[in-house]
Amino acid sequence: MGKPDAEGHGPADGLPGLPPEWGRVVVPDDASALAAEAAQIRRELRRATRLPGGRRALGLPLLVLLVAVLTTLAGLLVVTWPRANRGNDRPTPAPYSPPAPLAGRALPALDLVDASQAPVPLRGLLPAMIILVDGCPCPARVADALAAAPTGVSVVTVTGERTVPAGPTTQRQARALADPAGGLRSFLGQPARPGAVTALFVDRAGIVTRVLPDLGTIETYRQDLAALAS
Template structure:
């Protein structure tokens, strides 16, 4: 029987020499065949793996260095921020498109303002001076409240008479024409402002330039009269562009 030295330091019973550690248990039982040709399959597999791997190039060796790996990590981190910003921008754009296309709650229809709903601007009587029947200049606002009748082209004797009967003693009746007319033509006494026997005031004034009709934006004269009701504060309460009867404004006399 050969000694330990004859077997290269291994004992004759197959055990490990005293100065070498045992093989790891997870390796299992290792069998070394007597004929090495039995390991040809394993040799072919290892050779094929080595051929696939191939020799490393200079560029691969360079990229495997610690400095190159550090640069790769920095580049990867630098690319993450732009990618994240672009992704957020795309998400916000898509969300806004969905929000604009998504039908929202029905809106209440806006209340349409009409001329009747809007507060009406109060028109005031212009401060004109007209010519009385005696040739004197008389302020149109000198006697208020009043019913002013523009009588150009109108045979308005009945209308003037009915208006005088319809108003109270505190309301004056003023007739205005662009042509100087005689007192008998309109049925009024030839005075600028003379109290009548029944306690009512009637004025007959001449407006040669037609300033009052222009200011009130009234149409051209025809066979009817225009009635303007003015309160004590010079506010125009009612304008009747065409009338031949006091019934058209009788209900508004109480507002004077």
């Protein structure tokens, strides 16, 4: 059993001060000595849980615990949930969409102007290889196209300026036109690029057969010219 103090009111040390109304408190050396008291306490707890008031008394702490757990989980979700717009995130750029293919489409009825500012219906020159020289005059490329073009196929150069310089009249030359309104560029959907020469091939029915964003050597389009003549 426990060791009482000098007055016989409990152990000499090891316990804090207890209220006097508790009376004499003896701490046993062997915990099995309290088995009877523990069994009685368990019976009283079971009896309390069978009563309506007991269920309410036990239900309230469980409810508080449940609310605490749910609050913690909600906080974790807020912290870890991926956000679409964070402060340091950049908006996703729209994907680049190249111009729609023009092959198989009809050339619009555009009226361009010649060196005398007279209107010239572009569809009246078909079949034709139309070369846009607003990005580069590139006379050597135009000369190559003239040399490769079969009889009956026009070679037309188009500039974006309002006037067309007059060319020599002693040799074959391309039909030089101006497109100050930019209608042909708008149809192509491709802006002029410095140093680049754009060409399109249009058959006698007015259908675009091919577009070359940057005109290369004759061998890259010789067959297209031959197809226009057939």
